[in-house]
Amino acid sequence: MKKNLLITGASGFIGSYLVELALKKNYQTIAAIRPTSNKQWLKDPSIQFLELDFKNDQTLDHAIREFVERFGQVDYVIHNAGVTRANKNEEYDQVNCDNTIRLVHALQRNNQVPEKFVLISSLAAYGPAKNEAPVKSTDLKSPLTAYGRSKHKAEEFLYTVKDFPFVIINPTAVYGPKDKDVFFLINSIQKGFEVYIGNKLQLLSFVHAADLTKAIFIAMESDLVHRNFLVSDQQVYTSQAFNQQIKTILQKKTLSIVMPVSIVRTVAVFAEIVGAISGKVPILNRERLKEFQAPNWAVDSSEIKQLGFTPKYNLEDGLQDAIQWYKEQGWLS
Numbered sequence: 612m613k614k615n616l617l618i619t620g621a622s623g624f625i626g627s628y629l630v631e632l633a634l635k636k637n638y639q640t641i642a643a644i645r646p647t648s649n650k651q652w653l654k655d656p657s658i659q660f661l662e663l664d665f666k667n668d669q670t671l672d673h674a675i676r677e678f679v680e681r682f683g684q685v686d687y688v689i690h691n692a693g694v695t696r697a698n699k700n701e702e703y704d705q706v707n708c709d710n711t712i713r714l715v716h717a718l719q720r721n722n723q724v725p726e727k728f729v730l731i732s733s734l735a736a737y738g739p740a741k742n743e744a745p746v747k748s749t750d751l752k753s754p755l756t757a758y759g760r761s762k763h764k765a766e767e768f769l770y771t772v773k774d775f776p777f778v779i780i781n782p783t784a785v786y787g788p789k790d791k792d793v794f795f796l797i798n799s800i801q802k803g804f805e806v807y808i809g810n811k812l813q814l815l816s817f818v819h820a821a822d823l824t825k826a827i828f829i830a831m832e833s834d835l836v837h838r839n840f841l842v843s844d845q846q847v848y849t850s851q852a853f854n855q856q857i858k859t860i861l862q863k864k865t866l867s868i869v870m871p872v873s874i875v876r877t878v879a880v881f882a883e884i885v886g887a888i889s890g891k892v893p894i895l896n897r898e899r900l901k902e903f904q905a906p907n908w909a910v911d912s913s914e915i916k917q918l919g920f921t922p923k924y925n926l927e928d929g930l931q932d933a934i935q936w937y938k939e940q941g942w943l944s
Contacts, residue, residue, distance in 0.1 A: 613639040614726075615682045619663060619714070620692030624789050625731065627652035628824040629689055634658070636828065639682060643674075643692070652789065665692075665710040671717035678723075685723040687831060690714060691731040695758060695792075696892040696899075698883070703761035711765040715772060728777040729831050732766055734816075734841065735759030736781060739905035745816070745847065747911045748781070748839045755905060756898045766839070776836040780827050783843040783910050787820035787929065788936035795894055797934060800857045801943055805865035808903040809872045813850040816843040816910045819924040819932070826920045833918055840915045844922040844929070847909040856930050875900060 621642030633640040643663035664670040738753040786793035882893035937943040
């Protein structure tokens with residue numbers, strides 16, 4: 612019999628990759644969505660859908676009972692739902708932490724503790740490296756941002772839950788077809804602008820969404836529990852090298868601009884004000900600026916490598932794949 616896999620945040624960028632691989636691996640794939648979710652990346656007729664509302668315990672209990680009635684036991688859960696940008700810092704805690712707590716408690720209340728619960732967290736829960744060495748999974752977590760702190764709180768909660776098998780995935784910057792954050796940088800270079808904040812010396816790590824998804828399933832299907840796994844393509848890049856790869860692929864020359872932090876902070880404040888009025892969350896805000904200022908976001912992902920994870924994409928190949936998709940979809944001219 613097929614194992615049942617519940618994927619929250621299934622309609623988003625990473626979620627759609629998780630659903631695709633789950634189907635390929637022959638799981639009974641249940642995509643948890645909201646009534647307003649856009650299903651544009653979820654067209655496969657094999658996908659089962661479940662409306663999952665995190666607003667209170669009653670709605671979650673109803674959804675879990677519906678799951679059991681329709682599909683049987685909850686075998687696996689990949690909890691991918693969350694927010695990476697918000698106009699108010701409290702929203703990070705509400706969505707990334709409080710909703711995780713509610714979901715875990717609902718599974719327990721309804722006797723649906725899964726074989727493995729996978730929390731998709733972030734490198735932001737650790738914060739940047741404190742020196743020139745990359746971040747390791749055993750490092751003390753010191754998140755810089757409200758987003759990172761909310762993910763850290765969700766992780767800390769899981770470590771307090773008795774008899775609940777889980778693993779936590781901490782990906783570095785994720786990119787690939789369908790992503791909009793890295794696309795913003797690619798599109799800027801396409802338009803001839805290469806922007807740095809403060810300096811050009813930032814160390815970075817990346818992972819293609821398809822590789823991240825593969826790593827998530829490796830961790831989920833392993834015997835290991837109560838562990839964090841940092842995930843990257845196992846390489847370290849500079850911000851200059853990242854931009855150079857994009858310029859080479861696009862065959863673009865750019866105007867390189869190093870923006871003083873004070874000016875960018877002013878722009879971020881203005882963007883936040885506009886966002887508060889319009890209701891739209893800006894790509895740049897003061898929280899995000901903290902991440903751009905940190906000198907070292909390199910990670911040591913050797914632990915997931917020891918489980919057999921080998922990335923398909925290095926940065927050059929991964930960016931080629933993403934940029935080709937953006938052109939085919941008309942995102943890039």
